[in-house]
Amino acid sequence: MLELSGVEVVYHSVVLVLKGISLNVPQGSIVALLGPNGAGKTTTLRALTGLLDIHEGRITKGQILWQGQNIASQKAESIVASGIAQVMEGRRIFPELSVEENLFAGASGRPKKDALSDMEKFYARFAILGQRRKQMAGYLSGGEQQMLAIARALMAKPKLLLLDEPSLGLAPKIVAQVGELIQEVNKEGVSILLVEQNASLALDLASYAYVMESGKIVLDGSSQELKDDKDVQEFYLGVGTKQSSYRDVKLYRRRKRWLS
Ligand SMILES: Nc1ncnc2c1ncn2[C@@H]1O[C@H](COP(=O)(O)OP(=O)(O)OP(=O)(O)O)[C@@H](O)[C@H]1O
Ligand SMILES: [Mg+2]
Structure with missing residues (x-):
């Protein structure tokens, strides 16, 4: 479904940060991408979503096949429209907009009626988001903001969801809830590429995982193989x-x- 092969990324025309990344996300799967700070995980996601240019980055080699098409040089908008949504590192919700407005922002381009009915589904699942639908999103707790960030990405009805460290900074109980949500979303047919430093969470959720260091994949295998x-x-x-x-x-x- 998604296939990266030999992807190289350079920032500011000089710094080679991804040194030939190859990885696959089969349809319907959860795949994890692990690695320490600075390994290039976020850069890999930026390469996938067309967000490198705003960071002065560029793909200099390799290809990214998404449903059979090379999207390595496509613009962010058309990549989103083709069914890839991303939840960025650090829960980038709009703190001054209400919960409802945040969700609407994720649904741009979809008919209002469909967006509204999806919103009701999220409110049914997360009572807290429903209760606070008119309140400023910045007042939600960290865990609630992460749920909102994931729900907002889902409002675009993606086929593939990219999650950048969704457990970062959350209490263990909340991490477990985010994990459950990721599983539910996947059961509904959305494929997931999960970037995490929390390896035990990622290996519990994913069927296959890649370990990345200094811009290279140093290890990959089924989650069980990696756990062993x-x-x-x-x-x-x-x-x-x-x-x-x-x-x-x-x-x-x-x-x-x-x-x-
Ligand atoms: N816009 C940029 N310009 C120059 N270098 C950058 C830029 N963005 C990231 N880098 C560098 O690229 C490398 C990989 O960064 P990246 O953010 O992809 O790592 P990461 O694996 O997501 O790390 P973390 O776990 O800390 O989020 C780092 O050395 C970082 O300093
Ligand atoms: Mg990162």
Whole structure:
């Protein structure tokens, strides 16, 4: 359904940040993209949604096939119209607009009647959003804002939803609720590419995962394979010694072997 192959991204014409990313999101699946700060996860999503140019970035190599078409040089609006929606890092809702206005903003281009009936569905699912539909969204809690951000993206009726660290800064109980919502959305037929630093959440939700470091995919496999992987356990799932990077883990293991 979505297929990136050999994608390279350069910022400001000089900084090579993605060094040949290849990954797939099959129809109907949840795929996770893991990796530490600065690995290039958000950049990968920007490449997918046509949002690189506003950050002075450019795809210099590779292609992005979405439903058989190369969208690597398409504009953000036409990518959204083709069925890809994104929830950006840091819950970018409009704090000064009401909950209802935020939801409407996500539905641009759709008939008002359909948008209204979808809104009622969200209010039924999240009573709190319904109760506060006329209130400023900035007054919602962090978790409620994340739910609103996801609901707003869904108002565009996407086929593929890109989520950039939806669990960031949320309490464990709220993280679990966001996880449930992601699962529900997927059951309704929306494919999901989930960027996360919370590896245990991501591996519980996704069927397949990629681990990215310094602009490259360093590891990929089914979620179960990654959960069983000693390096992933050590670094990403916090089992045993914590190392500063996946490569350090490799080095550390090699050194340990060499010393013994
Ligand atoms: N507009 C930009 N201009 C120059 N460099 C940038 C720009 N945006 C991001 N970068 C750099 O690209 C690299 C990858 O950044 P990116 O935001 O994609 O990482 P990330 O994996 O999403 O990290 P995080 O987990 O912190 O969100 C970083 O080194 C970052 O400093
Ligand atoms: Mg990021």
